[in-house]
Amino acid sequence: MEPAQPRRRATLRDVARLAAVSPKTVSRVVNHEPGVTAAKVAAVTAAIDQLGYRPNVTASALRRANGRTATIGAVLEDVANPFSSALHRAMEDVARARGVSILSGSVDEDPARERALISTFFGRQIDGLVIAAASDNQAYLTTEMLGGTPVVFVDRPPIGVRADAVLIDNRAGARQAVEHLIAAGHRAIGYVGDLRSIATAQDRLQGYRDALAGAGIRPDPGHVVEDRHTEDAAERAVHRLLDGQAPPTALFTAQNLVTIGAIRALRARGRQRSVALVGFDDFPLADLLEPGVTVVAQDPSAMGALAASLIFRRLDGEVWPPVVHTIPTRLIPRGSGEIRPG
Amino acid sequence: MEPAQPRRRATLRDVARLAAVSPKTVSRVVNHEPGVTAAKVAAVTAAIDQLGYRPNVTASALRRANGRTATIGAVLEDVANPFSSALHRAMEDVARARGVSILSGSVDEDPARERALISTFFGRQIDGLVIAAASDNQAYLTTEMLGGTPVVFVDRPPIGVRADAVLIDNRAGARQAVEHLIAAGHRAIGYVGDLRSIATAQDRLQGYRDALAGAGIRPDPGHVVEDRHTEDAAERAVHRLLDGQAPPTALFTAQNLVTIGAIRALRARGRQRSVALVGFDDFPLADLLEPGVTVVAQDPSAMGALAASLIFRRLDGEVWPPVVHTIPTRLIPRGSGEIRPG
DNA sequence: CTGAAAGCGCTTACAG
């Protein structure tokens, strides 16, 4: 005769009652602590199976000395964009190996959402946080970090707070992209970039300027378009650039979606084989487009894996002053960036 | 004089002490319960700010009558694949509107991982679960659901358990895809599909057979390739199909990555404009390839949003017998599927 | 080897 299944989940106490032992003994079995007779282990195990008991991790964390919930937070730009989701997946793989789950959320470049997410995540007692920040200052995190929770910045540098970071050299990567276009013979090179509010966008624009300056090219202010955050906005910007007085013969598109928008504009004009293009950020199928899209690629998987492992090393008790890790970028020539000026 | 910041996070008790009120009064303020004098509200609020106090949601959930943690679980195929991540994002948007966070994980078609994730998520007291199942039986979920936690299946039907589901009609969608190729004049149509272990893959193969049967075409067993789960495997399969005795003049590729692998094979042979192709599942940039890739598209955003809203309706107390929602698919002609036989 | 008591941070159910 089995007892009727209760509408509530079985507790450790229920298991103890059924196995005729104390709660503490059940706790010992569940946590694989030594010093319980085989007979009691068997009784407890049987009771656990019979009741479908599953320990309440949150209750356990509440009382445990270290208070760990085996959960880390990931504050991402958008879980659905390929860069964020590759980061996310790499974090997950590192976390899973340690039995740790991931709470994630998208900020969409909205500082208010960033703060709301972080507040929510800390309220849920995360053990660590990986953040791709959208705000222009994260000083508010100092309070959270006083609790000893490790925080690692990824993709975007920390501002107003000292923390580990896993970044790329955006300026050098952008410079390399533009130098590649210069090497192909271009001197009129357009820049289309993301929101000015994003630090990495500023760095990439700086890299663009560095490359022009390095080649002794006078930058044409009319060739620089900032604050394009969507495909559509980028597409319109490229149309306008090409409609200008002295249109550029090459484009440096400083972000994923911007690159795709630019390609749509070039296609619409039948110019994809006559206007050169190098994009920042790789994206799926870039090699299958015609021409293939030359990009400066980041390695989001490596970034996510490193960020997560830094969290875990701190949780394991390692101590070091906040450090910035710079992951190399890589220029991948695929055709669009090797087009020579008309 | 501020007191030295403690190394631990401030608790409700700390706030009470500083504000010189009882813990219960702090609780009232934090939860916006009425009946607290303005003076005490002000004192408590000030103490909260000074200490950087943030309520511990897990402790609160532990004691609360409904035990809600404001967290739902998402068991996905792979957070990094476009289909899963679109699902994920849509769920997030619905959840955020209710202040609910998402715990997610990737199963990679591994039933063991599916069970481990679910066990982990329930151990963290999720309020609801959305699952794209990889296992061939989810009877084990019955125990979890006895606790009253709503579970919604998405993309893959529940097997061995009664639960809500948000699916598409895979068989009808596949049939439509193949009929489209038949309408273009093809009779030798290859099928390349995902793992046999996936129910939706079986349905799609069935739809392929339906279409051929409907047109009175004798299916050629040599034209059917199953169990291709990666781009590479699909690419090799298409090479083999085209090297066969009576190669197909058109392909129906029954999944995302399979479609991309097939395109790579066709490109490698310079056949992308002579062999017709319709894929199941849309993917980013499908319209920018040349030719554009004709697909039967699902709507993962709509699926994720509906799945999440079903969870919340149940949490709000609505009751109904488990129901299957079928989201329509849509054939999007872009070029590859309109190629006529040689 | 085993268990009774106390307490993690919070809310419930009362009493005043």
Place this chain on the structure above:
DNA sequence: CTGAAAGCGCTTACAG
């Protein structure tokens, strides 16, 4: 309007 006591499910710190 306010607070003291008890308890959510678990682990700690002891005692036997």
